[in-house]
Amino acid sequence: MNKFAAMFTRHFYRRVMTLLCLLGYSAMLFASLPARDARAEAITVISDDNYPPYLFKDANGNTVGIVADFWKLWEQKTGVKVTLVSTAWEQAQQQLLSGHADVIEMIFRDAEREQRYTFTKAYATLPVGIYAHESLSGLASPEVLSGFTVGVQKGDGCIFKLKEAGVKSFRLYNNYEEIIQATLSGQVKIVCMDDYPAHYYLYRMNADSQILRAFTLYQGQFHRAVRKGDVRTLRLLERGAAAISPAEMTALESKWKGSSLQRGVYSKQVILTLALLLVVGLTLLLLIFMLRVAVKRKTAEIESKREELELERLRLTNIIDATRAGTWEWDVQTGMFQFNERWAEILGYTLEELVPHNLETAKRLTHPDDWQTSMTLVARHLQGEIEFYECDIRMQHKAGHWIWIVDRGRLISRTPAGEPAMMRGTHIDITDKKQAEAAIWRQANYDSLTQLPNRHYFHHQIKEAIAAAATRQQRLSLLLLDLDRFKEVNDSLGHRRGDELLMEVGQRIRQCVSLPATVARLGGDEFAIIVPEGLHADLQGLGNQLMQEISKAYILGGERVFVTVSIGISQYPEDALHAEEIIQHADQAMYDAKSRGRNSLRFFSLAIREALSQRVNLARDLRMALDNGELRDYYQPIVSLHNGKIVKAEALMRWQHPERGLISPALFIPVAEETGDIIAMGDWIFHRAAQHAMQWQPLMGDDFAISVNKSPVQFVEQLNVQSDWVHALRAMGVEGKRIVVEITEGLLLNPDPVVEERLLQFRDMGIQVAIDDFGTGYSSLSYLSKFDIDYLKIDQSFTRNLNAGNESYVLCEAIIVMAHKLGLKVIAEGVETALQRDLLMDIHCDYAQGFFYSPPVPADAFEQMLVQQSREAAIAR
Template sequence: MNPSVTAPSLKALRQCIDTAAASSGGADASALAMAHAIAERLLQVESDLHEQSSLLRTVLDESPDFIILKDHEGNFLLTNAPVARFYNTTPEAMVGKHDGDFGCPPEMAEAFRQNVQDIMARGETEIVYEESRDARTGRTSYFKSIKKPFAGPDGRPRILVIAHDITDLREAQLRVEESERRLRHALEATGDAVWDWHLGSGRLTLSQRWQEILGYRAEDLSGTLTDFLQCLVEEEADDINRALGECLEGRGDYQHEHRMRRRDGSVIWVLDRGRVVERDADGRPVRMVGSVADVTDKKSAQDLIWQQANYDALTGLPNRHMFLDRLQREMQVSDRSGHPCALLMLDLDQFKEVNDSLGHAWGDVLLQEAAQRLRLCVREVDTVARLGGDEFMVLLGDVADPTSVTRVVHDILKTVSQPFRLGSDLVYVTGSVGVTFYPNDASSTEELLRNVDQAMYAAKREGRNCGQYFAPVMQVAAQERMRLITDLRAALSHQQLQLHYQPIVDLASGEVHKAEALLRWKHPERGFISPAEFIPVAESTGMIHEIGDWVFHEAARQAARWRRERPDFQVSVNVSPLQFENGRLALSAWLHHLRSLDVDGSCVVVEITEGLLMEAGPEVTRQLLRFRDAGVQVALDDFGTGYSSLAYLNRLDIDYIKIDRSFVSNLKPASPDLALCEGIAMMAHKLGLKVVAEGVETEEQRALLQAAGCDYGQGYLFSRPVPATQFDALLAHRSHEPA
């Protein structure tokens, strides 16, 4: 009812009744009274309806929600003030019109109309999320609408719409979604995949990058946690669940590196990270987001770095770093169990000869084969390591029976001594093994390594191809050697080294034309120390280079002095094979020193060993030829004790051969040694070489050697090695002796 229309009609009706009563003069008074009462009642009803209608309108207009009544065509039958304000009009103006009449885009208005008809057709109340454009601001607003279809009094279909404005909430949600979208894009730009897990519904949203990393297509995925579970490697599940559980309980973010199985069955390593971003009022996790990064290449690189840091690249055995770590752990196990552990060091004998004769490539093959053989000599729980070069370590744990170590040593020596097939060659090497025990022999890794090294070198001194157990006496010997090294370092600077000279006599004339310079060390406390004791120390420590330079310079200086009196005089200088290694021989400085003394190279003879001759590589050959070009002659010392080659003698332009004293000491008429000396002399003369016999101690030996064709003799028969001052006197004395 519309009060503005009905009120005038009721008032006019009451006026008609009043006029009729006055003109009737009281006739039918009761009927008129009744009519008057009805009119009054109607006016009262009309007033009540007007008040209720105003109250209803006030309630509708004060509602914060949109309240709309539409007909089947989507036309407005009733709206409240919020709707009218949204469309910038009045409720009365909207009656009979539709959304498109108030600035709503045609496609949006048509969608509203179609939605009304669909809901009326279904006949059920529905909740709809929709948007519309504000006619005043042009801003898009978002609504949550409850739409209830019903039939009006006339039987025509109607629909009641109550729409709640959720624009602020929706825009906040859109901002969050946009932020998450940007975050996903940022993460995916780094190559990471993104996941979003709603714990309540079990819904799992996975990004495109996740599908790419694991090889899945969108149609392969269910959108649930199953997508993740089907990619797990079974052994990883417990660790992942534990890490996830800690995160869900609020104990930090989730981060776990694990394997995942791709759709094609291959396995990759991933770094999986996540964080709980939403919890309910009780603190229970509702939503979790995270990322997955493919770290397979990084993991492989880390594994490679770890492998290189802990394993020998050639043999695949643990290297020094890993071996020391395992040794430390085995010592701790020994402390707990009370059973000792054994440490073995193996050094391959004759390995250098293999490298020099066949080359380093075949030497590497031998090392690889040796490593495989050693593994077969021990238990799986034991450790075989390569420390470098041809040195191997074996760590035997839980040695309840020490005799078992002896069996292992025997097995190692036996397997190493078996021939190695290197290409078309069969190569034979042996091994020297040192053994020490923890805690019996030492209490630290440093002591153990020192002990086993000493034991191994003791095995070498015993003739090689054997094993030696560490004994305290070895420690004493090692300490003595360390003191010798320390004292030898000071010997040169403190002028404790000196040269003695032994004459080399012309067997035919008895004249002294040459001398060999022999190094002597007079220790301030121990007196003279044998060269056999300190020369190997000088070679092993590298001091031989500095000492060798001093010897040459001193011998050359003395040779220059003697040559002023005897123009053809020569001094022989022994040169260690180690001085030729890696081009470290200071040849240019030596030749410069000769020039500074105003003498030519012929005043010096360089004595080398047969071993150097056999190992003469390009650098050694170059150095020897430079000696020849400078006029420095070369003598081959200890001839007959090694593996000399006539080709080397000829190619390297040797000048002298020195027959080793072992052939001279037992020299007798018609003896094999005499025949050998005769053969050597004949061969040397055919090659244009001179022969010096060493170790001559008797007149008979001198006579036999002269008869055998030797050119020179050297030995105690003529003189022991003496200092330069005494050698001067010897020269003066022999120069006055009759020939």
């Protein structure tokens, strides 16, 4: 054995020396060759950096995989330099389409992409799977996905396949790691991922036991693609691919898909001999190659980094251009600015017209009221008190008007002494947004018909007026006015003439009252006047003047119409100390005036207080109504404006009093909320609605749901088994999606933690949430993004005044556009005419509800409507 080893070693030594000589000769020959022409043809290939084993980042941040090795081999075969860029998939597609790359790798082919790309033949087939959280079961085919929100990677080809399967709701993520993390945190239950990278990241993130594969959505095929019509690059691409043999491709793929690497076993003696020879050889070659190799390597690194930085710069430029943002760079030390063209364009200028580009120019263009605020925030940012600078400012357009700008920026460098050096930021025109907010605010606070403050704004003003009167130790008077027999005008002449009458009444009231008194329309034919002390000393005289002016004739549609008014007056602090109390007492005095024959004025008194006993009696009877079986559940259809079919319903409560007959909810619901009886009554109507939702679902299909109003009182009440709607649905075996809970905007403006908890429980159960009477209250609307809201119900006051091109039309359209942008559906209440229906269809409203279709009807009558619709649908088929 020793003799054999010695012979083997000598033989091996001779072969190695021969090899080293050849290497040395080749190296010297290579060193004498000129460097490759830098102007040779080159292409940029871009793809997803999130797709092992085809292309991904290794532990050192290097781009590796089958695709990386393929392009190295392709480059050798063709002599064409290849720059391989790996980035997020959505950005990869954008870079190709914008011309910053020539070829995109690993792309699936579908009908939508056919319009933008030209594809090579498929070179790999990959299964695309539907994965689900372990808590979700029963997923076996694409048909079951239509009602779910599916998580996908931005720009992924499976979005097209999911849309074909009926999926309409998606949540988009930058990469598979984000998708898996979102599934683990409960943001999404179902996701679509290609199997190869899915298995890799599930194993790496230790999530393969929590996120399970449900079924194969489709078999995707990898292609390479170029921009549509780029035939030259396509031919070059295919010519290089054809030069790579099948054996070379098989070897390349085996390297990354698990083929075992064979390793020879050498004796210790051979290894030591080889090591010695290599040291000698490397020493000989070092003098020849060291400098040239180092220079080439550094040059390649610099070139690669430069290309990556250029692509990143182009990507950021494209993003900024897409936002239509102006950009600025401020040298804090010199006060000079650099602006892009868009910055000047927003203001109607060219850059040349704004020379010099310094702080004084920016100050000259900025509204004086906003400049100081802006500079204060900038100073706080430069001092490190706030991380970013951001401020909404007004700037003057070249045409003379003011536009709103959101100005954002950040300090990016300091001087060696630590002083602020350079600050960069953006300008974005938000004038349309500000105008829309102003329009919504005005609609929320002013009556669209009379242009007077509405009920919401009135309540705000009365509280402020009482607080000011208390501070100054002054009196305050409140007058409530209600037109007599106004309903008769509406019934005889129509709502249009009634609206004309209300507008004229509002004008006459304003003419009688001096500023700073507040005149408001509270709704319907009810008006209010807040009178500070000293403005109208003779309240009786003011009341008489109002009755006299209002009772004068009105010309409506060529007819003379007469109405009178009943007025109630309450005063602070004699009659009341709080806003609610003074309103209540004025209201009681006004109704006392009506009971005395109308067209009269009454001051609140103790005698009027006796009338409260009637309310007490109503509350007493109401407490027994549920136990005595006097409550009735009625249902009003909600119709799809797309096809005119009933698709949902709203459950409404009625009280069949044994003596007083059918009592309007407008009378007993406020009393029930005050007494707390609304909780038991609300639970009763909920159970009735849930039972009927389950009963009628076979007639209506899977999307059928019944809306149930939930009072704020019910939200903050301590839950028990009877009042826990989520528990009740589970016990009844009713799916959560069969119920829509209707709440008011006010409940979400300053939500109690209990309210947030209830809403989260509804979301988890699949119960949908609708905002009732949307637009009648005012807020920043931030709750629309904070909470999972499904529907907005446009208040009937908007629908009633709807006409082509008027303010109500514009505001309704704005609400619908906003809702659709947020992924919400819109239901219009109070639809009474075909014109209102047609206008709502024109502005793409989703659903309608109102007397035009049907008033609220008992359950058996509503069921007959559903049966009839079902029969008609069967006949039509």
